[in-house]
Amino acid sequence: xxxxxxxxxxxxxxEGTTLAAALLNNGIVGFRTSVTNEPRQPLCGMxxxxxxxxxxxxxxxxxxxxxxxxxxxxxxxGG
Amino acid sequence: MDKRHFDIVIVGAGPAGLAAGAAASSADGSIAxxxxxxxxxxxxxxxxxxxxxxxxxxxxxRINERNIEFISGTQVFDTADLTLVCERDGRRLEIGYNKLIxxxxxxxxxxxxxxxxxxxxxxxxxxxxxxxxGFDITNKGIIVAGSGPLLLAxxxxxxxxxxxxxxxxxxxxxxxxxxxxxxxxxxxxxxxxAAALRARLLGIPYKTDSFIRSVREExxxxxxxxxxxxxxxxxxxxxxxxxxNLELPSLLGCEIKDGVVAVDEMQRTTINxxxxxxxTTGIGGVDRSLIEGEIAGLAAIGRDEEARKLLPKRRxxxxxxxxxxxxxxxxDELKKxxxxxxxxxxxxxxxxxxxxxxxSWREAKLQTRCGMGPCxxxxxxxxxxxxxxxxxxxxxxxxxxxxxxxx
Numbered sequence: 368x369x370x371x372x373x374x375x376x377x378x379x380x381x382e383g384t385t386l387a388a389a390l391l392n393n394g395i396v397g398f399r400t401s402v403t404n405e406p407r408q409p410l411c412g413m414x415x416x417x418x419x420x421x422x423x424x425x426x427x428x429x430x431x432x433x434x435x436x437x438x439x440x441x442x443x444x445g446g
Numbered sequence: 447m448d449k450r451h452f453d454i455v456i457v458g459a460g461p462a463g464l465a466a467g468a469a470a471s472s473a474d475g476s477i478a479x480x481x482x483x484x485x486x487x488x489x490x491x492x493x494x495x496x497x498x499x500x501x502x503x504x505x506x507x508r509i510n511e512r513n514i515e516f517i518s519g520t521q522v523f524d525t526a527d528l529t530l531v532c533e534r535d536g537r538r539l540e541i542g543y544n545k546l547i548x549x550x551x552x553x554x555x556x557x558x559x560x561x562x563x564x565x566x567x568x569x570x571x572x573x574x575x576x577x578x579x580g581f582d583i584t585n586k587g588i589i590v591a592g593s594g595p596l597l598l599a600x601x602x603x604x605x606x607x608x609x610x611x612x613x614x615x616x617x618x619x620x621x622x623x624x625x626x627x628x629x630x631x632x633x634x635x636x637x638x639x640a641a642a643l644r645a646r647l648l649g650i651p652y653k654t655d656s657f658i659r660s661v662r663e664e665x666x667x668x669x670x671x672x673x674x675x676x677x678x679x680x681x682x683x684x685x686x687x688x689x690x691n692l693e694l695p696s697l698l699g700c701e702i703k704d705g706v707v708a709v710d711e712m713q714r715t716t717i718n719x720x721x722x723x724x725x726t727t728g729i730g731g732v733d734r735s736l737i738e739g740e741i742a743g744l745a746a747i748g749r750d751e752e753a754r755k756l757l758p759k760r761r762x763x764x765x766x767x768x769x770x771x772x773x774x775x776x777x778d779e780l781k782k783x784x785x786x787x788x789x790x791x792x793x794x795x796x797x798x799x800x801x802x803x804x805x806s807w808r809e810a811k812l813q814t815r816c817g818m819g820p821c822x823x824x825x826x827x828x829x830x831x832x833x834x835x836x837x838x839x840x841x842x843x844x845x846x847x848x849x850x851x852x853x
Contacts, residue, residue, distance in 0.1 A: 385579030392582050396565045403795040408565040410792070410825070412575030413489055414482055415553045417820040418792060426536070428820065428847070432579065433519075435484055 369438040374445070386431035387412070387419045390444065397445045398431065406445070422446055447538045452478040452515070454746050455530065455543035457522060457694060460488020461732050462724025462739035463549035464505045469743025470547075471512040478515045478541065480532065486516055488551055489571065490732050494578045517541075523844035523852075525698055528719075531843075538852040545719050545746040548695050548707070549739060552725035554596075554685035555828050557776075558790050558798065559783040561661030562684070566668055570600045570685035583609040587679040589670050591615035591658045594687035594774045595731075602646050604683070612679050613651040615672055617686070618774050620654040626773040633766055657780060658684060687774050689828045690726045696841040705831075711760070712753055713742035721746055730767025737763050781833045790833075791826040793819020798833075807836040820847050 368379045371386075373393060380389040387409050390398060397406030398419050409419035414433045422443040423429040431442075453475030456463045464486060467479050479486070485493050486509070491502035509516065520539065524531035530546075532539045554569045561567065568576065570592050577583055587610045590601045601611045616623070630637040659671045661682055670677040690706050700715040700722065701708040707722040709715055715722050723742040724735035737759045744753035784790065786799030796816040804810040807817070807830055816830070817823030822845070823830075827838050844853065 381580055383580065385576070388576055388580035388582075391576065392580070401563075401792070401795050405563060405795070406565055407563065407792070409568065409576060410556065410572055411554060411569050412572035412579070413553065415821060415824045416556075416569075416572075416792065420820070432576065433483065 369436065371436050371438070371440040371442060373442045380436045384436050386421070386423070386434040386436050386440070386442065389436045390421070390431060390442070395444050400445055447540065449540045449542070450478070451542035452476045453543070454478075454545045454547065455480065455541055456547040456549060457481075457530070458488065458549035458551055458724070459483070459486035459516065459518075460549060460551045460724065460735065461490060461505075462551070462726075462735035462742070463488070463547070464509055465736045465739030466547045466549060466721075466723055466743035466746070467514050468505060468508050468512075469740045470747050471509075471514055471743075472749075473747035475544075475747065476513065476515075478517055479509065480517045480520045480522065480530070480541065482519065482521050484518050486518070489575065492575055492578050521846045521848070522694055523846045523848045525694075525843070533846070533848045533852050536849060536852075543719075546698075546721070547713075547739075547742050547746055548698075548700075548715070548720065548722040548726060549724045549735075549742075550691040550694055550726050551735075552688040552690050552729055553824065555687055555689045555832070556684075556825050557592075557686050557780055557783060557829050557832065558788050558826075559658055559660055560785060560788050563789055563792055564661060564663060564668070566663075566680065567661055567682040567684065570597055570683040572685065573681065573683035574600045574603050577604065577607055583607050583681070585610065586681050587612050588681045588683060589613055589615060589658075589668075589677055589679045591670075591672075591682065591684040592686045593617045593776065594685070595770065596685065596687070598643055598647060598652075600683060601650060602643055605646070605650070609681075611647075611650050612677055613653055613672075614647075615656045615658060616652065616654045617657040617777055617780060618654060619777075622773045623654055626769055629769050633762070636766070657777075657783070658682070659783065686776060686780070687771075688725065688729045690729065692726065693822075693824075693841040693845040695720075695722055695726060697843060697845055702840075711741075711757060712745040712750060713738055714745065728764075728767055729771060730763060731770065734760075734763035734767050776832060784833075790829055791816040791819065791823075793817075793821050793826075796826075801830065802834070807831075807834075807838055810836075811839075822846075
């Protein structure tokens with residue numbers, strides 16, 4: 368298991384899990400907030416739709432479905 | 447900025463790209479395979495947290511044994527003279543080529559219906575990919591819907607991960623699916639696969655002639671309306687067959703005909719020294735991709751004669767693909783699924799009502815910002831093309847959003 372930080376809270380994640388899967392397993396409903404304030408979760412799971420984007424280590428708009436969770440990764444959702 | 451150069455560059459490390467690499471590696475030149483994903487295999491051979499199918503492992507280990515460089519996590523966003531302009535680890539990377547093989551594959555087609563933007567409503571292949579990435583769906587009730595043979599493979603996979611697949615909702619007509627199933631006698635290995643799949647899915651209702659009319663939320667459950675019936679579930683997995691990824695070939699000026707890249711028997715596009723193989727030339731599954739990839743790889747190193755020996759196999763794969771696409775052709779009623787308030791563009795939250803005022807995709811884009819968000823119309827463009835019969839624009843750089851300093 369590794370630990371990542373999601374919205375300031377440490378969560379345990381199986382090694383090799385994608386960031387998108389890790390967020391879904393921890394009940395994150397709004398990966399991002401749409402321009403009309405709707406919470407969104409991933410649609411395509413393969414980097415096409417950009418619905419799964421979150422901030423990772425200070426870098427905004429990262430597609431969480433294309434990223435493998437790494438120890439200590441700092442993630443901010445709902446942006 | 448980094449610069450590299452290879453004799454042959456292949457974009458896409460799915461079955462077509464890997465087969466192309468393996469075939470081309472019988473000559474001496476340098477070869478690179480690029481992919482945006484961290485691992486090779488493409489969508490169909492997406493590794494399940496480290497492990498993967500034996501067919502995929504075999505081909506991938508063949509790649510590793512030879513002088514082929516796999517450059518992962520790389521997004522092509524622009525092109526220059528015999529050069530691909532990419533972003534990798536946040537840095538600009540230019541990759542030069544003498545021959546280019548495009549094997550960018552396909553993505554799911556998504557069609558808007560009321561409720562399709564709700565959290566918990568995923569693509570069909572989309573949910574499968576997330577589960578392969580480690581999304582735990584144990585005991586979740588799931589409706590699998592849309593169209594295409596992918597739905598069956600997805601249902602099978604979800605079931606193997608201890609989800610409860612409540613029903614499979616397929617828009618194609620039962621008559622055409624039966625006809626397709628009978629035609630599998632032409633390809634005995636596919637018939638065996640289909641029979642095994644059917645056995646594993648026993649007990650899960652397969653509703654043909656059916657499609658989701660809407661999804662809504664009630665007390666933490668999803669209520670899915672299909673015809674006059676309502677299903678309760680936790681998750682929805684809905685995708686309407688596949689559409690080719692045409693952005694790169696379109697940007698390179700390759701002719702696109704009937705929604706796919708036009709190629710000759712040797713997989714040559716209309717642009718010199720650029721080949722294209724796999725789903726990008728037409729949706730047809732893994733066997734078609736493998737054979738086209740092999741032909742493209744051989745043709746790229748000038749071994750046309752060897753490649754020509756594969757043409758009977760290519761023709762058989764194409765005949766299968768034609769039957770497949772005819773069977774799962776979308777019915778016109780699906781165009782009426784969204785109401786005026788349903789979003790079509792999820793990036794810019796543009797409704798169907800706002801878009802339908804216009805007579806072309808370009809006009810709709812300019813006036814409503816539909817298709818102008820980060821996905822650049824990859825989702826809503828395919829939907830608009832189906833719903834309004836609009837021709838889509840040719841791709842313009844950057845074909846993926848990148849950091850300003852890398853432009």
